[in-house]
Amino acid sequence: MRKVLVTGATGQIGSELTMVLRQQLGAKNVVAVGHSRQPDLQLLQSGVYRTLDIRDQVAVQNVVIEHQVDTIFHLASLLSVVAEQQPQKAWDINMQGLMNVLEVARMNHCAVFFPSSIGAFGLQTPAMNTPQDTIQRPDTMYGVTKVAGELLCDYYHKRYAVEVRGLRYPGLISFKTQAGGGVTDYAVEIFYAALQQQAYCCFLRADTQLDMMYMPDAVNAAIRLMQADINQLTHHNAFNITAISITPEQLAAEIKRHIPEFKMSYKIDPARQAIADSWPRHMDDSCARKEWGWRHEYSLSVMVKDMLVKLADKLSGDDYVTGASRNPVF
Ligand code: SER
Numbered sequence: 185m186r187k188v189l190v191t192g193a194t195g196q197i198g199s200e201l202t203m204v205l206r207q208q209l210g211a212k213n214v215v216a217v218g219h220s221r222q223p224d225l226q227l228l229q230s231g232v233y234r235t236l237d238i239r240d241q242v243a244v245q246n247v248v249i250e251h252q253v254d255t256i257f258h259l260a261s262l263l264s265v266v267a268e269q270q271p272q273k274a275w276d277i278n279m280q281g282l283m284n285v286l287e288v289a290r291m292n293h294c295a296v297f298f299p300s301s302i303g304a305f306g307l308q309t310p311a312m313n314t315p316q317d318t319i320q321r322p323d324t325m326y327g328v329t330k331v332a333g334e335l336l337c338d339y340y341h342k343r344y345a346v347e348v349r350g351l352r353y354p355g356l357i358s359f360k361t362q363a364g365g366g367v368t369d370y371a372v373e374i375f376y377a378a379l380q381q382q383a384y385c386c387f388l389r390a391d392t393q394l395d396m397m398y399m400p401d402a403v404n405a406a407i408r409l410m411q412a413d414i415n416q417l418t419h420h421n422a423f424n425i426t427a428i429s430i431t432p433e434q435l436a437a438e439i440k441r442h443i444p445e446f447k448m449s450y451k452i453d454p455a456r457q458a459i460a461d462s463w464p465r466h467m468d469d470s471c472a473r474k475e476w477g478w479r480h481e482y483s484l485s486v487m488v489k490d491m492l493v494k495l496a497d498k499l500s501g502d503d504y505v506t507g508a509s510r511n512p513v514f
């Protein structure tokens with residue numbers, strides 16, 4: 185991993201992964217591409233950024249050749265809720281985008297990182313301690329593209345020896361870039377609402393348990409997997425990983441420890457609740473822990489504290505914060 189391309193670089197994971205990779209590998213060795221014509225200044229000023237549609241294979245190929253890329257972190261994708269609203273477009277972006285990346289990787293001898301998700305599971309999957317290898321059969325277009333994506337990656341690895349590795353991410357919590365159109369977005373929105381209004385109306389039931397992870401752990405997992413010794417990997421792709429398995433009620437209680445006036449209410453959105461109910465409560469990630477030493481650093485309490493400090497700082501800079509919670513208690 186010397187010269188890296190990050191697709192979806194303006195998205196929730198991509199925006200943070202790009203910056204960490206630039207610190208680790210040197211800014212000139214990390215090229216960022218995304219569909220946005222107005223990425224944030226940090227991304228633009230710290231290295232090369234190109235606007236590109238991931239469905240355009242020639243455009244992907246040109247960037248890879250021009251910058252002599254050897255590793256592609258492929259993060260461009262539509263999330264679950266948006267994909268349900270536009271299933272055909274989601275197939276196009278998630279599947280054609282992945283096929284383009286795998287083809288370019290095959291022709292240019294690149295390694296590929298592919299993020300799958302808890303969304304790759306369905307109602308027939310065991311919800312507790314979801315095994316690494318188990319029945320999947322998701323109900324959503326997002327899930328269909330993630331399972332098909334996992335299989336396509338396996339195929340390219342087996343058929344063409346493309347070095348593809350991947351993870352099944354849980355819901356991701358971060359302060360830098362908002363998640364866009366996923367079921368687990370509540371776990372990000374709640375922090376903005378807690379700091380700005382000291383109240384949040386949650387679209388999932390109070391007891392909806394899902395796996396979550398703080399972004400620094402998610403970024404670290406991707407890099408660590410790509411650097412893992414191949415001889416230690418039995419699974420290679422689609423590793424279950426998790427950090428924090430929580431309900432909205434538990435997250436609210438932890439936030440309340442810092443913002444005592446915070447109030448949580450619930451107005452269930454049946455569509456998003458149905459998707460959440462079809463996903464695992466808690467994945468078994470022992471294969472990742474055993475094969476390449478995955479371990480998370482952020483527990484619920486450490487994540488909430490860090491998130492509130494960093495987000496309060498960001499919002500005060502943006503002049504967003506109103507009311508009593510300018511000074512959450514730590
Ligand atoms: N965070 C994603 C979503 O909610 C799941 O991978 O769509």
